[in-house]
Every structure is written in C-alpha cells, then in structure tokens.
Amino acid sequence: MVTASPYLVLVAVGAPALAGLATMLLPDARKLTRLSLATAGPVASVVLVAIHLGRNGVSPADTPTGTIPWVPSLNLDISFLVDGLGSFFALLIAGMGVIVVPYARAYFGHDAASLARFFPTLGFFTSAMLGVVLADHLLLTVLFWEMTSVSSFLLIGWDRDDADAGKRAMQAFFTTGLGGLALLGGILLFGGHTGIWRWSRLMAEAATISHDGTVVAAFVLMFVGAATKSAQWPLHDWLPGAMKAPTPVSAYLHSATMVKAGVFLLGRMLPAFGALALWLPLLVSIGAVTMLLGAVLALSQDNLKRMFAYTTVSHLGLLVAMYGLGGASTAEGVGTIHWDLTQIASHALYKAPLFLVVGALAHLVGSTRVAQLHGLWNRPGAGTKAAAAVLLLSGYALAGGPGTVSFIAKELFFAATDHATAAHPLLAVVGVMAIAAAACNVAIFVRLAATVFGLRSGAGDASETPDATHREPDSWSFMLWAPAAALIALQYLGGLVPTLWNRTFSGIEANVHDEAFADGLPWAWEPFLHPGMPLLMSMVAIGAGTALGFSRWMRGDLVDVHARIWPATYRGILRGGHRLFHSLQTGHLRHYLAVVFSVLTLCIGWAAWADPAMLRPPAGMDPFEYPAGLLLGAVVCAAAIALPMVTERVVRVLVLGASGFAVVGLYLVYQAPDLALTQLMFEIISVILFLLVLRLLPRPDHRPRIRVLPRLALASVVGISIGWMTLLAGHAVDNRAEDAPTLGKFFEAHSLEGSEMTDGRGGEGRNVVNVILVDFRGFDTLGEITVLATAVLGVWSMLPGRRRHREEEDLAVDTGQGAQP
C-alpha cells in the first residue's frame, strides 16, 4: 500500500489556527468576513480529513502516513495516524468547531473586541486538538496535548476583570499540566525503554511488549496524564472551575472535545496496555468513582453550568470505566467493550447542546440558575421557547431516555458491565454504581422538566438577581439555539433511525466484541423485544431516577470536598517552599560562608572517603630541612594568629602588614625576588589603603564575640583541609620524576633562546618570571591588567569624584535614599 501523504493532514491540522490568526489581521468592523474566515478553518479541516479518508480509507491502526522530518537528531518527525479512532475524533472536533464559531458570534454579539481575541485562540485550540488525535509520534501527541492545555488556560481566564477566573484558569492549567508532564515522563520512560516512539509501531508490536516494572510505571504515568485531562477523581475539580470560561468554550472544550483527550488517549493505549494486570482495576475504580461522584454532585447543583460540568465529569468517569472494562477483552477475550466511539459521540451530541443552550438562556433569561427557569416554557418570545425545547430534548438524552443514541449507549455500557461481571464477580459493584449514576441523570432531567413547565419551583429563590446579562435579541439570536438543535437532532436521528449511524460508524469502530451488537445500533424498539440484563438495569435507573427527581433529596448545594485540594495544594507549595528555601536563604552572610566552607570540607572529606590514600601522611617530608624557613613560617603563623586577637583597628592593620612581610621572607627563601618585591610594595599600598578605609568606616561596636568555638572548629577544619591538600600536591611535586616535562621546565629552556619546538624563537630575556609574564603567558597578564582597570572603574563608579558630588546629593534627596551614617 502506498504511504499516504502527511502534508494533507498537516494542512488539515493547521487550518483552524491559520484561519484564526488570519482573522487578527482584519479590522474590527468586518464582522461577517471575520466570521466566515474563522468558520472556514474547521470546515477546511473537515473537508481535508474527509478527502484523506476518501483517498486512503480508514488506515489500520498500525499504518501511519509518511513523515516530514523535523528534529532528526531526536528522532522526532511529523507523521500522522488517521485510523478509526483518530479520524472519528478529528471529524468530531472539526465539526464541533464549525458549529461553535457562529454560535460564538451570536454569544458575544456586538462585543467586537472579544471576538477579535476569541477566534484566534479558538482556532489555535482546534488545531492543537486535531494534532493530539491525529499525531503518530508519541512526542508529537505530547506537544499538541500541552498546546490544548495552554489554549484552555487562556480561554478559562477569558474574563480579565474576574480575579476568580484567573485563579480557576491557573488551577486548570496546573492540574492538566501535571498530567501533561506525567504523560511526557511516561512516554519518555516507555520510549527509552522499548524504543517505540510511534503509536503505529505500538499497535503493531502490542503483543510483544513485556510487562515489566518499567512499562507498568510508564503506563501509570501516562494514565495520570489521561486522567487529569479527563477530570477524573480526585483531580476533577478543575473542570467545574473551568466553567468560568465563556459558554462557547464550555460547550466546545470542556464538554465535547478537550476533556475527551484523556479518553482518547486511553483508547489509543488500550490495544497495547489493555493486557496489563493493572489496567482494569486502575481504570475501572477511578472511572467508577468519578462517574458516581460526578452524578451525585451534579444533581445537587443549582447553577446550570456547574450542574452540566459535573455530569460531564460523571460521563467522563463512565468512559474511562468503559475503556477499563475493555481491558478484560484485550487480556482475556471477554466481550467487554462495544462501540466505544458511539458511546463517546453520544455524549458529545447531548452535552454540547446542553451547554450551548445554557449560553442562550443566559442571554435570553439573564440567568444560568435552575431556580430562574421556573415556568420558562410559558414565557413569551420565540427564542425562549425554542431554547426551552432544546434544553428539554437534550436533557432527555442526558437521562438516556429510549429513542436516543444515549439510551443505546447506556445499554452498551450496561452490557459490558454485565459481561465483565460474569468474568470478575466483583465488578458487579460497577454495575450498581452505573445504575445509581444513571438514576441521578434521570433525576436531573425530571427536575429540569418540572421546573421548565412550572410544575414545582426549584430549590432556590426565584426573585434573586440575575447572574448574567440579559440581552435584547438581534438578528443573530437564532444562532444561540439553532446549533444546539442541529446537534441534538442527530441524537434522535441516530436513536430512532440507526441505519445511517451504523453505516458511518461501522467503518471506524475498532472494538466490537458483543455479537448482540455486531451489526450496529439496534432500532429503538429492539431492546424491548429482547429484554435482558442491560434493559433491566436501564429500567431500574429510570424508575429510581424519576422518583429521585420528584423527591426533596439532594437539592441545594452539596459541597465537593475535593474543591479544597487545589487551594490546599497551592498554599502548601507556597508555604512549604517558603520555609524550605528560606531555611537556607537567611540573608546572613555568615550563614552563607559557613555553608560554603562546610560544603568545601565535606566534599574533600567525601573524596578522601572514596580514596583513603589521600589520608596517609606523605613520606619524606622533613619540616626541619631549612631552619630559617621554619622560623619565618613561625612568624607568619604567629602574626596570623594574633590577627583575630587584637581589636584595636590600627594595630590590626599593622599585624596584617606584619604577616605580609613575613610572607615576603618566605618568598625570599623560595628564591622569588620578583615576588618578594611585588609583595612588599603591595603590602605597603594595602596598609595605606586599609588605614584610609578604616577612617572612612563607622567605628566598630564592642559587643561580645559571637560563638567562638563553632567558628574556630569550622575554620580549623577548612584550614587543615586546604593545608593537607597543599601538602599532598607538594609531595607530588617533590616526587615528580626529574625528567618529567612541566611548563616550568619549558619556560626555563626557552626563556632566552628557542629550540626546534618553537621554531628557534625564544623569549629573549633572562628573567624567566618576567618572560613568562609578558610573553609566554602574556595573555594572563593582559587579563590581569584588565581586572585592575575594571576594578578602578568600579571604584570610580561607586565613589564619583568631586564634580559629581552635588548632582549625586540632589538625587539622594530626591529618592530619599541618601541615608548617611
């Protein structure tokens, strides 16, 4: 088979972002052009993906497109995998994009500035998301994955004046960022371990991957990535928080597409990792808990956006559990996963309309609270009634009522739990949890319907002030509910007339393991003709849910304890970081120096521990070989020891000078006349310098000395270490073979005349030290006078001369910084 071209897919992925960027070039007034351009991006993606599929068909999961090299050294290139899973998600994402763009136009209305910012960000997101689902290289997936997090961050914090929006955006990015890094880490671990860097190879070699500890660790890390993105318990709190974003964003990113990236990733991983022993228990437990928790919390919400956010959490939990159960089919061949893409699509097709209609209600009614919807059906206005109708139709699908795809999707899940229970009886718990979650969804619908028709009032007070701005309808108002209507129509179309649905999906579904559903979705009545466990479960859920909906249970805000995780983590990191860091960074020079010196000795100690020969006293070192030298050494030591003893400052300087003069003596013993002369002059100038400076410095305070013993202990350890190192090196010098070439010998030999090594060129001087300084190592000397010049520039810069004093003092008064002692 000819490898498909990657460029077409690349353009498909890039089109929305490019179109979005292009809208930035338009002037604010060109609204319609802007809109058309922004819509053209996702439309192009849909078309191009369709063309690709038309040309190449749905690729098998192990056949990628060709590659475009990018960073060959890192083995990173651009290639795509347009298999069933990928193309389904790509079409879903691009298709939703097409719908959301005009909706956003209606939602933002006349706020041209918002639209100008919105379309580029949205296009960027669409591209990123398309990249996630189509990428073949694992790292390319990570790349786009992080880009979706970035765009989500920007969109959640959309409202610049709402400080809380910023915090929520931060929480979302921080949580998904954790996942992104875990995913990156997992992929790097896995790729480094197995050498597999592509999804296609992963599929091809799924059977041969060993299940050792590294692979399990990599899998867990990757799962963390998927779970945070798909808002799984216990890190789901960012998703309800993300509802701070404008409604088009909630509908698009936070219900239909981005949050499904985690589910998508699990779908990608299922063939390769499904057989891991950890797969089923990990996914199913996390997913089931999320599912139930989300449903219960959703039921008790008053704000519609938050309510639907929690149902999204719940459904994402269900999808994760679905793939978790699928592990049994990979590992044991039990039919535990059926029509997974249908189940995902079903969710998108009712959840997005729900959010879209919430946005419509915010503008039409001026509120997003359940209590404010009381009697909505009977209120005037065509738009209101249409919105109410779409709300109820979508709510019915949320409840999984018969006649929708959602109903059959739920049947499929129940069937999977049923099969899995047969293999692992403990999984019956999951079935029960699923029923409970479904019941909650039914109850939500019942309550919504009751409120909308005015049967009974909601929990809240209807007279509260609206929390959203009511907007007068304009010519675009119909776009507030029409996209939702179009989407929800698909639910019912698929549910009532499954033929078309089946034809579409049978080509791309990879996981069909149950013979009962092998031909596709059944007609709406068929489940009732062949009653079984799934139908029973559905009926129980519907019955219990209806009762629950009319009951008084679970009304009013149930506080989600997990909402505390984020603030606590944030504060914990800040406080802990502060404490840890500032336990070192105290601001006291003394502490710093103490640490530096301790580290120095510790490191030398460590080296000595590794190489105990260092501790053996070198042999053949005679301190008494030259008595005069010994005497000079004693003078140096005595002067040095006297230094901390004396306190009178002038005396101290003189003692310092004295120790310097004794050093001069030692240089003479070492036959270094140049050095001795330099040191002598240097010492004189330094004493003058010190005396000058001491008169300029404030008088010392005569407080008692600080902790003499520890200081002395540390100081002696440092001193002994350095002295010991000197001794060792000196020993190496003394024992160096006579003929061993050293730099010194070369300089000696070439100071005056050259040799063949230097092409006969010599230093032409007899004083070897001077020749070294100005010739052999003249570069050192050049650097050294540069240091001198720099130092004096620094001094002049800090202490400006007379002429500048006046200007200087003016400035000091100005800024109040002229504190004089």
Next chain:
Amino acid sequence: MRMSSLILQTAVRFILPLTFLYAAYAALKGHNGPGGGFIAGLIASVGFCTYRMSYGDRAFHRLLPVHPRWLVFVGLGLAGAVASLPLLFGQPLLRSASTTLHLGGSEVHLVSSMAFDLGLLLVVVGVAVGMISRLGEELDR
C-alpha cells in the same frame, strides 16, 4: 587626608625621586633581572601614594596633572595594542617580535614585550593612584 608631619614631608620629598629612579631601573632591567613592569609600577605607586598622603590633593595634582583614568587608558591601550598588533600580520595575539637598533655604536636590543611591560606599569600606577587618591578625596570631604 594629609599626614602633615614635617619630617614625613621632607622624607617623602627626598624619597620620591629615588623611588622613581628605582622604578625606572626595575622597569628597564626587568626582562633580564629581578624587576619588570609590575614591580616598577608598584614602586612608583608607593612613591605617588606616600606623596599624596603627606602633601595632600592639590600638591598631588601638580605632580600628576592628569586624571589617573588616562594612565589606565594609555597603559591598557598600549598593552592591548602591542598584544593585538600581530593580528595584522596574520599572527596570533601577543606574538612577540624583537629588533636590534644600532645607536651610535651601542646596540640596543628591543623586544616588543617591553612595550607591553610599559603598559603594565602605567596601568598599575593608574590603578593604585586612582584608588588611593579617590579614597583620600573622600576623607577630605
């Protein structure tokens, strides 16, 4: 700041020419015997500094009428120029060259590193004098 003791002043007036002489001697002899630009510079600096300490700012300005900045400038410039001149001839930095001049019968052997040494001298004097005199000015304020 001045240490205006008469004895000191007299002593310094006497010593100053000597230090300069010795500095010149050390500078010239440096390549073949103890000495060199550094040492000469330091010796001259000691002379300047003691003069500055005993006679004060104004007298010092008469002795050294330029800002020490220019000493550093010329010194570093000279050394840098000597160092980088070989680049023009396709040689690496600091490639030394020598020539022998015949001046009235006596031969003078000149090595390019001597100019380098002179640069060192000027920088050292400029820096030492620059620091000490600036600090001295501070005390005078």
Next chain:
Amino acid sequence: MTTVLAICVAVLVTVSVYLMLSRELKSVAMGVFALGHGANLSIIAMSGSPVLADGGLRNPPILGVADLVDPLPQALILTAIVINFAVMGFLLTLLIVTARRTGTINVDELATEDRPDGGRAGGDR
C-alpha cells in the same frame, strides 16, 4: 619546606575563615586579605622544596646559573597578587559605600535590612 608552608597555609586559612565568620565586614575583609596570603603560599609550595640535598638553596629563576626553582608558580602568584589587590580595593570601597548608604557594616544588621523574602510569609494572598 613544603611541610612548613602547608602548616602556614593551614593557619592562614583557619584564621581567615574564622575572621570571615565574624560580625563586622571589616574583619571579613581582613579575613579575605589573609586568605589571599594563604592561597599564594599554597601556590609557591608547588615549585617544590627550594632546599637542595646539601642543605643549600636553589637559585632564583634568572638564567645564568644551575638549579633554578620552578618559575611558573611565581608568575602565577604575581598575577594572583595583582588581582587580589584589585579586588581588595574594590571591596574596601564597596564597604565604604555600603556604610554610607545603610549606616552599618554589621552583617547581622544588614541581613535584617532587606530580607530575601521581603519580610513576608508565603501563602496565597
């Protein structure tokens, strides 16, 4: 002689570290000064012992005679001395300016002057 030098180095370093751990920057500066001496002595020890087997000394590194000491450590020390001088000059000037600006050269007082955390505790505020 190497042993003598090593002991001198040890003592000088000990004293200077002791001084550097004290409260006043003046003492710290002196410690730095002494540390420079210690470093130089440590390097000069690398020219090997200047004492010959017969008890006499080697010759200074000026050509013309035999048994010269290694000239390179001397050249290194010359460089180090001059650099040390530059740094000391700068350090002392810095102390003067610091004293002018803050009114103190006491390490502890300076540390409370501008705490690295801005004197605040962490936390989400």
Next chain:
Amino acid sequence: MTNDLLGLLVVIPLATSLATVALVRRPVPQRILGLVSLCSMLVLALSWLVRIRDGEVMVSQMGAWPAPFGITLVFDSLSGLLLCAGLLVTIACYVHGFSMVEPSTERRYFHPLMQLLIVGVNQSFLTGDLFNLFVAFEIMLMASYGLLAIGRTRRQMTQAYKYLLLNLVASTVFVITAGLVYGMTGTLNIADLARFVADRSNAGVPLPTGFTGLSVMLLVVFGLKGAFFPLWFWLPDTYHTCPISIAALFSGLLTKVGVYAVLRTFPLVFAAGDARDVVLPILAVSAGATMLLGVLGAVSQHNVRRILAVHVISQVGYMVFGISMMTTVGLAGALYYMIQHMVVKSSLFLCCGVMERHAGSDDLDEIGGLLKRHRWLGVAFFVAALSLVGVPPLSGFFGKLVIIRAGWTANWWLSAIGLVTGWLTLLSMLKIWTQGFWSPESGPRMNRGGDASGRVRCLRAAHTGIGILVVAAVLIGLAAEPIYDIAFHAAEQLTDPTTYIRAVDPLAAGSVLTASGGGG
C-alpha cells in the same frame, strides 16, 4: 584548524571599553560603539560557528607558543554555541538598557563595564587554560561587581557585598586549586590535563594522590559561580537589586559561565578516570536539590524579579542534571538547555523591566491588568514563560526532553524531580501571569511609564530587546535541529577527548609529553 582571529573576541570589547572610557560623558556615541562592537562579535562568532558545524575545532596559540606551554584559545562547538548565545543575549539586554538604565547610572562607566564583562565572558568561553580561566573569571566578576553596585541605591548596597565576598572566596579556592593542579600534573592546559588523565587511566596508573580532592574543590568553585545547591546564596539576594537590564544580562550569562566551566573541565579532566565515581554522586545530589529547592523558592516569592531570579537556580539544576550523567546525550541536553535558558530567562527579565515601568512596581500584589493596555508585552512574556516551563514546541521543551529521557535510565529519581520541577515552574509562571497580566488593576500607580525621576521615557529600545530574544526563543524551539546538532558534536568532544586534544595540543600526539611518568 588554526584561526588566529579568535583573539578578536577579546580584543574588540577591550578596545571598545577603552574607547567608551574616553567618551564617558557622552552616552550616545558610547551606545553606538558598544552596539557595533557586540554585533561585530556576534557576526564573527556566528560565521565561525557555521564553519565548525562538522565538529571541527578552531584554535589560536597565544604568543605563537605551542600548546601546552602557551595559552590556547579554543573555539569548538561548545564554546562557539555559548559565545553566540551569550552575545545575542548581551545585545538584547544592552539595547534594552538604552531605555531602562538611568542616565545618571549610564554616565558612571556603565558602557565600559559592560564591555569588560564581555571580555571576561568571552575569554572564559574561549580559553583552554585552567589558570587563564581563573583570570577570565576575575575579569568577568570584577565587571559584574561594578555593574551590580552601579547606581548604588540603598537596596543594592545591602546585598552587593554578599555577592562579592562569596565569589571572592570561590575565586581564592580556584586559584589555590589551579596552583595545586599545576603541582600535581605539571601542566595547566586543559587539553594537556585531559591527556594526562587519559594516559594514566589507559595505562592503569593511578592519578596522583589527592587529585580527586582537587576535583571536588574545583566543583565547589564552579558550583558557587554556577549557583548549584547549596552554594547559590549570592544569587537570590542580589539579582533583584540592580538595574533590570543588568539583572537580565547576569541571569543569562553569569551562572552559565560557571556551568560552562564544569562542562569544559569535568568530563575531560576532573571527572574522568578515578575521579568519576567521586564527582558524579555529588553532581547528581546537587542537581536534584538545586532543581527542586530552586523552584520551590521561586514559587514562594512575591515579586516578579525575585521569582525570576530564584528560578535561575532551578534551571541550573537541569543543566547539572544533564551533566551529572556524563553521557553524550546528557551533556548535549545540558548544553542545549543552557543555550535556550540564556535566551529565555533574559527575555523574561527584560519583560519584567517593562512591566515594572508600566505598573510602578514588581510586587504581584500591586500590579495587575497589564494585558489590557500592553498586549504585545503580554504575548512576549507568555511565550517566554511557556518556553521556560517547557511547553512544546518552544525551546524549553527540547532541552527538558533530552535530559529527562536520558535521565530515566541513568538516575530515574532525578528525572522524576525534573518533571515535578517543570510542574512547579508552570505554577510560578502562572502566578506571575494571572496576577500581573490578568487580574483587575490594583495598587498604587505612582509613576506609570516613568523612571525613578518621574520622567516618561521611550520604551522602544526596551521592546526591541525583548523582541530579539523572544523571536530567538521561538526559533530555538522550532529549529531545534541545527542547534541540537552542534550541541551533540560538542558533547561528543567532551566524552571523547581525542579530537579536542589533537586540535589544541598536536605535540601531545608526538613525543614531548607522552612519556610523562613519575609523580604520585
């Protein structure tokens, strides 16, 4: 390949500094001269970098004395990359300074000190001699002391002494160590030292007793200059005090020179042979603690400058992590990370400068809503911040990618710490972004757009500086291939010293020093 023009990279800034000293009272000619000098050096360095892209090494023997006796300047992939990145960062910060550095400060030898800093930095990158490296460090440090104290506000003066004294201690230990290295080995040329160590380990002769001690002493020295755990104290206390353009330059250059010194000397000499087992654990532990504590410290700060300053530490940790593996990939990753970090971190500091100018403060509680008025500043900051975090496809991603990927097999716990660090880095950047750019405007706005003296100054130069670096950061990410390729060459030379030794020290292959017996 011999290229005697290498010396120009030292001579040009030196000459410029002299010229600017002469022009010290006239800012505009100084600026022009300075910019011309920096740009010409960048052009030179880039053209040479292109010439050595196949992994060749350019050398210049100072004074025409053959290595290892004279001092050698070496321009290989490692130093070439760092030189180019360093000069680019310097140009941006310098231009930024035109509108950010107070005129009174500028007249105080700002331009000469800047050029002298570059002398030191370039020489550090170029030199192939241990003692000359010390001298180069001193030039750089001396200039940085001067720049740190320039303007001498009270805030600067309460901190500058720490920087000076801590570095002074490190320098002294460095000079001692360099001397002792000469004593033990008889040479100072790094290539010759590498040959010394390689010969010994090939022949099975142990290194001189105490050589490992010297290794760790040197590690402490470079660790202090490079702000490794736990020797970073000077950095968080000082970087927020000096003029912001200078802080930006410091954050880009100074710590990197320390890390460079480790890269240059350790794989070849001080962590080769027997010393490897001693040095690597220290590096690994230090890397982990540096990454984690650095980022924790950064997150807990309240001022933009302090967050950015403390962050430098954490990223140094990544570089040390890369180095601590001592494998080709690890070293290449560390080098790539260094390059991108120089650019990105400086650009963040430059943004911070403009933020301060607009908001009148850098305290996160007092600023906010910057995005409304200054959209492009926001975009620049956001891009740079995401690069720092390592969001793909920006530059930080690839550096982190290589290091963490290599780390999983070498030190998995370091990779884990690296990931957590990336996560917390994200938090700290988000903190700046949400509080500085998003949240409603708040706090006092005393001197919006004005400098300390209240004058409104043109920010075009500042924006140009930011633009240069942000574009560079994006390009480093998108065009990771050529840079990583050069970094990989550099790493290969560091793990297999033969190329380097042969280029620097052709005599070593001959006869002169092969028989270096004795010692020990």
